[in-house]
Amino acid sequence: MISLPIDAVLPALKAALTARDEVILEAPPGAGKTTRVPLALLNETWLGDQKILMLEPRRLAARAAAERLASELGEKVGETVGYRIRLESKVGPSTKIEVVTEGILARRLQDDPALDGVGVVIFDEYHLRNLDSDLALALCLSGRELLREDPPLKLLLMSATLEGARLSKVLNDAPVITSEGRMYPVSTVWGSPHQPDQFVDTRVTDTCLAAINEQSGSILAFLPGQAEIRRVAESLKEQLSGRTDVIVCPLYGDLDLNAQRAAIDPAPAGSRKIVLATNIAETSLTIEGVRVVVDSGLERVPKFDPRSGMTRLDTQRISKASATQRAGRAGRLEPGVCYRLWSQSQHEQLSGYSTPEILQADLAALALQLARWGMKPEEMTWLDRPPSAPFAQARDLLKRLGALDDAGTLTPHGSAMSGLPAHPRIAHMLIKGNAMGLDDLACNIAALLGEKDILRGAGADLHTRLIALSGEQHSGRGGGSFQRVKQSARQYRSLLRGKASDPADEPDHSRWIGCLLAFAYPDRIGLQRRTSVSDYRLSNGRAAVFSQPDALTKHEWLVVADLGSRQGQREERIYLASDLDPDLFDTELAGLVRSVDEVDWDEKEGVLKAERQRRVGELVIATTSLPSLDEHTRSLALVNLVRRKGIELLPWSPELRQWQARVGLLRQLDIRNGQTESKWPDLTDANLLDTLEGWLTPYLGKVTRLSHFSQLDLSSIVRNLLPWPLPQELEAQAPQSIQVPSGSNIRIDYSEQPPVLAVRLQELFGLEDTPRIASGRQLVKLHLLSPARRPVQVTQDLANFWKTTYTEVKKDLKGRYPKHFWPDDPLVAEATARAKPRGT
Numbered sequence: 001m002i003s004l005p006i007d008a009v010l011p012a013l014k015a016a017l018t019a020r021d022e023v024i025l026e027a028p029p030g031a032g033k034t035t036r037v038p039l040a041l042l043n044e045t046w047l048g049d050q051k052i053l054m055l056e057p058r059r060l061a062a063r064a065a066a067e068r069l070a071s072e073l074g075e076k077v078g079e080t081v082g083y084r085i086r087l088e089s090k091v092g093p094s095t096k097i098e099v100v101t102e103g104i105l106a107r108r109l110q111d112d113p114a115l116d117g118v119g120v121v122i123f124d125e126y127h128l129r130n131l132d133s134d135l136a137l138a139l140c141l142s143g144r145e146l147l148r149e150d151p152p153l154k155l156l157l158m159s160a161t162l163e164g165a166r167l168s169k170v171l172n173d174a175p176v177i178t179s180e181g182r183m184y185p186v187s188t189v190w191g192s193p194h195q196p197d198q199f200v201d202t203r204v205t206d207t208c209l210a211a212i213n214e215q216s217g218s219i220l221a222f223l224p225g226q227a228e229i230r231r232v233a234e235s236l237k238e239q240l241s242g243r244t245d246v247i248v249c250p251l252y253g254d255l256d257l258n259a260q261r262a263a264i265d266p267a268p269a270g271s272r273k274i275v276l277a278t279n280i281a282e283t284s285l286t287i288e289g290v291r292v293v294v295d296s297g298l299e300r301v302p303k304f305d306p307r308s309g310m311t312r313l314d315t316q317r318i319s320k321a322s323a324t325q326r327a328g329r330a331g332r333l334e335p336g337v338c339y340r341l342w343s344q345s346q347h348e349q350l351s352g353y354s355t356p357e358i359l360q361a362d363l364a365a366l367a368l369q370l371a372r373w374g375m376k377p378e379e380m381t382w383l384d385r386p387p388s389a390p391f392a393q394a395r396d397l398l399k400r401l402g403a404l405d406d407a408g409t410l411t412p413h414g415s416a417m418s419g420l421p422a423h424p425r426i427a428h429m430l431i432k433g434n435a436m437g438l439d440d441l442a443c444n445i446a447a448l449l450g451e452k453d454i455l456r457g458a459g460a461d462l463h464t465r466l467i468a469l470s471g472e473q474h475s476g477r478g479g480g481s482f483q484r485v486k487q488s489a490r491q492y493r494s495l496l497r498g499k500a501s502d503p504a505d506e507p508d509h510s511r512w513i514g515c516l517l518a519f520a521y522p523d524r525i526g527l528q529r530r531t532s533v534s535d536y537r538l539s540n541g542r543a544a545v546f547s548q549p550d551a552l553t554k555h556e557w558l559v560v561a562d563l564g565s566r567q568g569q570r571e572e573r574i575y576l577a578s579d580l581d582p583d584l585f586d587t588e589l590a591g592l593v594r595s596v597d598e599v600d601w602d603e604k605e606g607v608l609k610a611e612r613q614r615r616v617g618e619l620v621i622a623t624t625s626l627p628s629l630d631e632h633t634r635s636l637a638l639v640n641l642v643r644r645k646g647i648e649l650l651p652w653s654p655e656l657r658q659w660q661a662r663v664g665l666l667r668q669l670d671i672r673n674g675q676t677e678s679k680w681p682d683l684t685d686a687n688l689l690d691t692l693e694g695w696l697t698p699y700l701g702k703v704t705r706l707s708h709f710s711q712l713d714l715s716s717i718v719r720n721l722l723p724w725p726l727p728q729e730l731e732a733q734a735p736q737s738i739q740v741p742s743g744s745n746i747r748i749d750y751s752e753q754p755p756v757l758a759v760r761l762q763e764l765f766g767l768e769d770t771p772r773i774a775s776g777r778q779l780v781k782l783h784l785l786s787p788a789r790r791p792v793q794v795t796q797d798l799a800n801f802w803k804t805t806y807t808e809v810k811k812d813l814k815g816r817y818p819k820h821f822w823p824d825d826p827l828v829a830e831a832t833a834r835a836k837p838r839g840t
């Protein structure tokens with residue numbers, strides 16, 4: 001057995017696990033942690049006859065890890081080492097090490113919260129922070145605390161790029177064991193600065209071609225997704241058509257097993273491989289013969305949008321931790337090189353770690369599992385707790401699907417849903433289909449939705465996939481996906497129990513496809529818009545569109561199973577859907593329909609319109625007119641109209657706006673002076689809109705048309721909101737006008753802050769200081785005007801104006817207005833509104 005870097009720390013690791021129940025292992029790529037650690041723990045005293053469970057984040061990695069461990073023992077998989085993944089398991093009576101995917105462990109914990117018979121759970125590649133791994137860790141900690149005393153369940157978290165200190169704190173200050181160094185050094189070749197508008201395909205292709213000529217060994221290239229992998233593969237095969245010594249191999253999770261093995265296994269003698277992979281190759285997977293990595297620096301991640309209730313795929317820059325993982329693939333077997341398609345300065349700007357999936361994913365499945373577990377997120381231990389808003393939205397979805405009652409408690413239907421290895425939407429559809437005697441159809445649909453599209457580019461109609469699945473009419477398209485779909489459908493059928501009490505008529509009719517999809521996606525029922533046959537409005541209020549002509553556009557109603565959008569797109573793109581028979585809203589889908597009495601204004605006619613609407617979400621199925629309205633409903637509709645159109649819909653006069661501003665000034669002065677409450681009410685537009693029901697509703701009895709709002713005595717209505725004796729105090733504290741030295745009463749403009757007194761300069765002769773209002777608390781702002789009422793100065797410091805500025809202003813005014821009196825000392829001159837004061 002060859003020596004690996006991890007071997008040096010195995011004694012320390014075993015000692016730590018003997019002394020503690022939680023341990024963290026940091027080991028760089030190529031250190032050998034996946035291969036060596038489980039085998040090193042097999043004979044530990046504390047393990048006894050218990051098993052080791054090792055979690056891998058992906059099916060491909062789990063199967064490969066089990067095979068490698070078994071080969072180290074000289075055995076076949078299913079003896080000492082076995083694995084359990086979705087749709088496949090190889091374990092036997094003597095199995096001591098089980099390699100499982102995270103979802104498998106989460107479901108096992110629900111059936112056996114104490115994990116009896118398991119001595120240690122190893123979380124491999126925990127740095128990926130998948131939603132299932134975070135849930136599994138939280139359930140392990142909770143189950144151990146509640147149900148497991150002796151022997152205790154041990155937890156080992158290991159990865160190349162863990163946030164060790166933070167994780168240690170969460171796990172009771174768990175010891176951190178660190179394995180130093182890579183097995184072999186990896187040099188870095190930096191690229192030119194990445195530009196957002198650059199196509200990654202061309203850069204990866206060119207770099208792979210350069211690396212073939214510059215380097216020895218096979219190449220592993222990281223691309224964000226399958227579409228890019230296909231395009232780069234086609235380009236490379238075309239440009240390398242004369243090179244029989246170079247094999248191009250795609251690698252992603254949806255490939256069939258043989259294609260995956262071809263990418264992982266060593267290249268034939270005398271040949272080299274270019275493996276084009278998604279971030280699936282960041283894991284513990286070892287790809288034989290690779291000593292060169294070409295890293296696009298991009299990844300595609302699902303992000304849940306709480307506003308739309310949908311998950312979309314975003315392409316983003318990877319983190320430094322991911323970049324380290326990817327580069328490490330080149331140093332597994334010999335010294336390697338990593339071509340990074342970004343600059344060193346851009347590298348410094350990358351985030352340290354990827355955002356955990358739990359902070360940006362659809363939490364419906366997690367919420368269902370926690371409801372079955374019987375605990376709330378705040379009652380459990382998390383490295384990152386599920387965010388409250390998406391979690392609340394997930395629980396709302398579960399209530400709509402009948403998994404939770406109004407109190408948030410798991411229903412029998414929800415319990416049945418949680419027992420199925422599927423998203424809650426799909427589980428709900430399966431159970432409803434089973435009750436209708438549509439097991440085969442429901443299971444086939446569920447299986448199809450669990451895989452990538454098996455007929456990519458064949459239009460969006462799900463019906464064509466079902467035909468292809470039943471008739472094998474795929475002529476090789478889809479590869480192993482067809483077999484996986486069939487296997488998944490068989491598994492679902494084996495899990496469903498019971499027979500239909502009221503089977504559906506004509507179970508082979510295609511109308512049931514849309515019906516079953518509507519059970520799973522009640523928020524994605526679509527109604528065709530009139531403006532364009534390719535545009536649909538969904539029941540969740542969003543817009544969706546076919547990006548290219550599709551036969552489904554001949555149908556008015558659809559259910560969309562797969563849709564998404566890229567950043568910056570306003571509408572969702574429809575990728576997979578089925579037509580929907582609207583007659584089902586009166587029968588099987590009646591539970592999705594609600595009746596709403598809608599009272600609103602007809603904008604064209606300007607009259608109040610009342611109707612009863614049958615709705616599915618935001619979509620209106622049918623309407624009937626309501627001949628009469630009760631007073632409350634009618635008033636509420638009018639209030640909502642004012643809110644929608646704004647307070648300006650009401651007949652405000654300039655004088656009433658000034659009155660409103662005067663009250664607002666006195667209220668603000670109270671608050672500014674530290675009073676917790678003011679006696680002056682809040683009469684701002686915002687608060688008036690918020691409280692329309694209280695002050696406007698009593699006066700809406702005669703309003704039936706939009707034009708009737710102008711007949712309201714709004715001045716009296718609003719002034720009544722000021723209780724006695726405040727109206728009298730308002731006149732004293734915030735007067736409408738001020739008498740100036742000339743004897744004129746000048747109106748104050750309260751629409752500005754501070755209030756403005758616009759007055760001719762001559763009318764203020766003899767006045768030393770700026771006038772004040774509100775018992776001296778507020779200076780007015782003086783707009784000093786010329787005889788022609790043009791502004792010559794703005795000030796709140798009249799005394800300083802007389803001293804410093806008046807002389808210059810006087811020279812200018814004296815030249816322009818020679819018939820007017822401009823004294824040298826304005827403080828002793830007589831104020832006047834005339835051209836000359838009397839007696840001059």
